[in-house]
Amino acid sequence: MKSTLLSIVAMLFAVASFAQPRAEYPRPQFERADWVNLNGEWSFTLDLANTGAERDYYNSKGFDQKILVPFAPESDLSGIGHKEFINAVWYQRTIQMPKAWEGKRVKLNFGAVYYESEVYIDGEFVGRHYGGSDSFAYDITDFVADGKEHNLVLHAVSDVRGAEQPAGKQSSRLNSYGCFYTRTTGIWQTVWMEAVDAMGLERVQVLTDIDQNQIVVTPTFYGVQGGNKFSITVKDGEKVVSKVETGAVQGLPVVVPVKKVKLWSPESPFLYDVVYEVKDAAGNVIDKIDAYVGMRKVHIDGTKIYLNNKPYYQRLVLDQGFYPDGVWTAPSDEALKQDILLSKQAGFNGARLHQKVFEERFHYWADKLGYLVWGEMASWGKDSSKVASARNFIPEWINIVTRDRNHPALIIWTPFNEEWEVPDNEMGRFLTDVYNITRQLDPSRPVNTISGGLYAPSDFCTTHSYEQDGDKLRTKLFNGEEFYQPQGPRKKDAPRAMQFLYYDGKVPYIIDEFGGIKCAEANPSKENAWGYGNAAVTKEDFYKRLESQVKAITDHSDKICGFCYTQITDVEQEQNGVYYFNRESKYDMERVRKIFQMKAEGYEQ
Secondary structure (H helix, E strand, O other): OHHHHHHHHHHHHHHHHHOOOOOOOOOOOOEOOOEEEOOEEEEEEEOOOOOHHHHOHHHOOOOOEEEEEOOOOOOOOOOOOOOOOOOEEEEEEEEEEOHHHOOOEEEEEEOOEEOEEEEEEOOEEEEEEEOOOOOEEEEOHHHOOEOOEEEEEEEEEOOOOOOOOOOOOEOOOOOOEOOEEOOOOEEOOOEEEEEEOOOOEEEEEEEEEOOOOEEEEEEEEOOOOOOOEEEEEEEEOOEEEEEEEEEOOOOOOEEEEOOOOOEEOOOOEOOEEEEEEEEOOOOOEEEEEEEEEOEOOEEEEOOEEEEOOEEOOEEEEEEOOOEOOOEOOOOOHHHHHHHHHHHHHOOOOEEEEOOOOOOHHHHHHHHHHOOEEEEEOOOOOOOOOOHHHHHHHHHHHHHHHHHHOOOOOEEEEEOEEEEOOOOOOHHHHHHHHHHHHHHHHOOOOOEOOEEEEOOOOOOOEEEEEOOOOHHHHHHHOOOOOOOOEOOOOOOOOOOHHHHHOEOOOOOOEEEEEEEOEEEOOOOOOOOOOEOEEEEEOOHHHHHHHHHHHHHHHHOOOOOOOEEEEEOOEOEOOEOOOOEOOOOOEOOOHHHHHHHHOOOOOOOOO
């Protein structure tokens, strides 16, 4: 049986090698026409002792194995499927510059590589990057020649057991267990090259102001030259809604008025098309980017979170972004889209993206389909009291916020999950610094500094409860026995956890993890199976338990402004998904939908 399965995987790998995987443009909110996708077959080798540099691997013209990029070597889709610990890996392929790129700067882009990586071209060191979830790029113009073939090598190193790098839900044991799963090492998102002008647009920050009917765009250019112009065109289909042209000045906000604004929301996810152009002094377009903007506003007023100036009840689901065959990498762009459609079918209007930084294509589909998301760092795996952990975390988080802050679907930042260490020294400083940095990078969104766990500077309060009995959940949420105390000061003699789970009743309060219901009928027991609490025996028991829990929360919509159910799919041995790990239906989804859509008083939707 095992040999048959391996033969099938090998056959699928051979077929996939002829078709480029993940061929779509990876950065849909900032898209250039001149680009080359480098996904596909690369030569590859495992370097379990991390001695490749001593063996001159950076000069290699080809390694002993083949891997399908962008799938990590732990995944079946990669063609490798090595599930044990991988300390280091090496990749190699050739690249060639299109002749049409002559005179342009060449950027080599990586969607994400876990964790520390080095890039070499023709044996020359190009650069080193620390971080496993953020995107990065190198200007390789000085390393390549037009029309000439070059040798590209990437070396990646990971140590998920060292407690200094953010790892999310990657298992620190040999095998997956509990709520920890298969690891990801090396390249796990798209690799591509693109041609840009030396005075081209590097990035923009977009703030939408629906109260004053305007978009504020702050550009960053690769370089600035006197006489250059920066043009912004906003379109509704083929109709030009607004166009502004100004001098190309580094970091100077440009105000773009928009009359009769069409708002973005989950109920009506309207997106304006946007074209950014950089022109030289003679009026020639030297850089053009296709983008889009969703006009929407998120803010807090009292104990509610508002979307477009109306209280908005958040019916979220926990999404960990794992796939049976791709691990952290979706097998296709369509798979990203389908995950959102499945969630909406189950009655959710959004997701808390949990312990993983999702790729930009997921945010694109959330923008297009009208799906709220909370952006979260893969914060588990590091010891937050270590200075090295903070040093690794902060630069990567800055890159993530900067990359994703223009997506309208993303409404809340969550840097950490369930931090429990006492915040009285370097760790307390670390948490406060991350909150302040996030607010400075993006003042337009609330920050939920820690989802569950200890008290830290934050814009609202969240807590986790896996109490399975609905009546007990109703009681525990408000009496301070286990969770947030709605009134009064913290008690000095309370257990350590209780000292930091504090809520003063003056800010929004969301139950952002609950449920986690497993069902024996839906998931017959298997070795290593895991879930929260005692399993519901039958599917009917599941529906009743789920309804009692959701009702306990929605009945208190005057105090609680949303929830997040654990979780959208099973993940490996964890069996508490609304769907199976392969995304097949587990329950009567119409019945499930009605439960999650239960009325919350004081909210329209």
